[in-house]
Amino acid sequence: MGLFNWFRRKRSVSREVIVAGAGQRVAVQQKQEPQKFRGGQPLSDLYMLPKDLQEVNRLDFQHYMLRYALKSLYLAPIGQPAHILDVACGTGRWVLEMATAFPQAHVTGIDLTPPSTVGIAHAFPTNCAFQRVDVLEGLPFSPQSFDFVHQRLLVMALPLVHWPTVVYELARITALGGWVELVELDLMFNNRGRATELLLHWIAAASQQRGMDISIGLKIGSFLQYAGLANIEVKKVPIPLGNWGGRLGNMLITDFYAATRTLQPLVTAKNGISVEEYDRVVNAWMRECEEYHTTCDFYVAYGRKVV
Numbered sequence: 461m462g463l464f465n466w467f468r469r470k471r472s473v474s475r476e477v478i479v480a481g482a483g484q485r486v487a488v489q490q491k492q493e494p495q496k497f498r499g500g501q502p503l504s505d506l507y508m509l510p511k512d513l514q515e516v517n518r519l520d521f522q523h524y525m526l527r528y529a530l531k532s533l534y535l536a537p538i539g540q541p542a543h544i545l546d547v548a549c550g551t552g553r554w555v556l557e558m559a560t561a562f563p564q565a566h567v568t569g570i571d572l573t574p575p576s577t578v579g580i581a582h583a584f585p586t587n588c589a590f591q592r593v594d595v596l597e598g599l600p601f602s603p604q605s606f607d608f609v610h611q612r613l614l615v616m617a618l619p620l621v622h623w624p625t626v627v628y629e630l631a632r633i634t635a636l637g638g639w640v641e642l643v644e645l646d647l648m649f650n651n652r653g654r655a656t657e658l659l660l661h662w663i664a665a666a667s668q669q670r671g672m673d674i675s676i677g678l679k680i681g682s683f684l685q686y687a688g689l690a691n692i693e694v695k696k697v698p699i700p701l702g703n704w705g706g707r708l709g710n711m712l713i714t715d716f717y718a719a720t721r722t723l724q725p726l727v728t729a730k731n732g733i734s735v736e737e738y739d740r741v742v743n744a745w746m747r748e749c750e751e752y753h754t755t756c757d758f759y760v761a762y763g764r765k766v767v
Contacts, residue, residue, distance in 0.1 A: 516551050518718040522613070523553040525711040526643070529699050529758070533557055534610060536639040536693075536762035541565050541607035547599070547630065548614060551575055552590060559588035568606075570595070604635040612643040619671030623679070624686050631687040634765045640689060641762040647674035649701065650755045653748030655741050662738070663723065666730035677759035689763030697758040702749035712756065713749060717742070 527533060533554060542565055546555045549569030559567040563585075569575065570593040584590075593600060609630045618626060630640050647663065649656060660674075667674050681694035700709035701716065720742050728738050748754065 518715060518722070519550045520553055521711070521718075522715050523551070525708070525715055526612075526758070527557075528711065529697060529708055530760065533561065534608070534641055535695060535760045536608065536641045536764075538608045538639050541638070543606045543635075544568070544608045545570070545601070545606040545610065545633070547609065547611040548595065548617070549575065549590065554610070554612070555588050555590070556584065559585040563587060565607075570599070599629060599633055601633045603632050604638075605633045607635050607638040609634050609638070609640045610643075611641070613645070615644055615647065615674060615676050616667070616672060618676075620673040620676065621671060623676070623683050627680075627683040628687040631684075631689055631763075631765055636765055636767075638765050639762055640684060640687070640765070641760065642680045642684065643758065643760050644677035644680050645756060645758045646677040647756065650698070650757065651752040652754065653745075653752050655744030656748050656752075656754065659720075659741050659745045662727050662731045662733070662741075666723070666727045669730055677757060680759055680761040684761055684763040687763070688765075688767065690766045692761065692763040694759060694761045697760065698755045699758055701754040701756055702746070704750050704753055705755075713746065716756075717746065 541562065544558055544562065544565050544567040546552075546558070546567070546569045549555050549571045552569050552571075552575030555567050555569035555575075559565070565587060567588040569588070569590045571590070572592065572594055574590045574592050591600075611630060627640070627642070634640055648660060652660070664674050673679070681692055684692050699712050700706070702709050702713045705712070724735065724738055727733075728735055
């Protein structure tokens with residue numbers, strides 16, 4: 461996963477965009493102006509989930525869970541793309557599988573930490589490559605470089621205020637007729653109990669201190685629209701949380717439980733609670749998922765560049 465910084469423009473004029481489903485206004489820049497990136501806070505200071513071995517294993521498991529839930533690596537009608545980019549590629553599993561699925565294409569994954577340093581240093585398909593890119597400094601690609609640009613699950617990495625300009629930058633490097641696809645989630649679960657409400661309150665508070673929005677999945681379609689893309693589709697995919705939901709529910713609760721373990725130091729520190737209290741609420745949340753049949757909504761939004 462990764463995180464972009466603002467980019468600024470000559471003689472830029474701020475305006476506001478209302479993101480769908482939230483009534484929130486986000487200040488962004490007029491997209492017609494020339495673009496310049498500026499340096500900012502290091503990615504490692506903003507991303508809420510550290511990339512240690514435990515997190516690498518969780519991200520790989522998460523990839524398999526999403527592929528199972530979506531029954532595909534992507535949902536956009538991309539045809540036979542020649543150049544594919546995965547932004548903030550994490551462990552690189554999506555890149556490797558796309559390179560196998562599209563042997564005629566060249567697939568690039570970018571991240572602050574190249575996958576070869578986080579556990580998959582075995583031989584890659586010859587048609588894929590990874591680059592070390594600090595996305596805080598922008599994307600080092602020319603306009604219209606890729607037929608398909610994919611970005612997934614930056615809910616804990618990208619502050620809300622940056623989203624409109626980030627997605628506009630994804631559109632910049634997409635070729636005419638190409639597609640941009642975003643995959644995010646709304647962490648405000650459905651069918652919540654009291655412990656679930658409390659846990660989400662703690663996570664939201666810690667996230668908001670870093671500018672993150674844990675319900676960002678509700679808004680990604682609006683960001684594609686702002687970026688000037690056409691033929692936009694937004695698909696909501698409710699996924700069960702817990703053993704009551706069968707194999708998929710078991711996979712998601714396993715993934716989210718691992719995330720709560722990784723988030724524990726940050727959430728307890730930001731909310732002034734003890735580790736014991738946090739663990740008690742996490743365990744109660746897991747029981748409530750079974751009792752209330754809790755679900756989490758994932759969103760896949762894609763749009764086509766036509767101008």
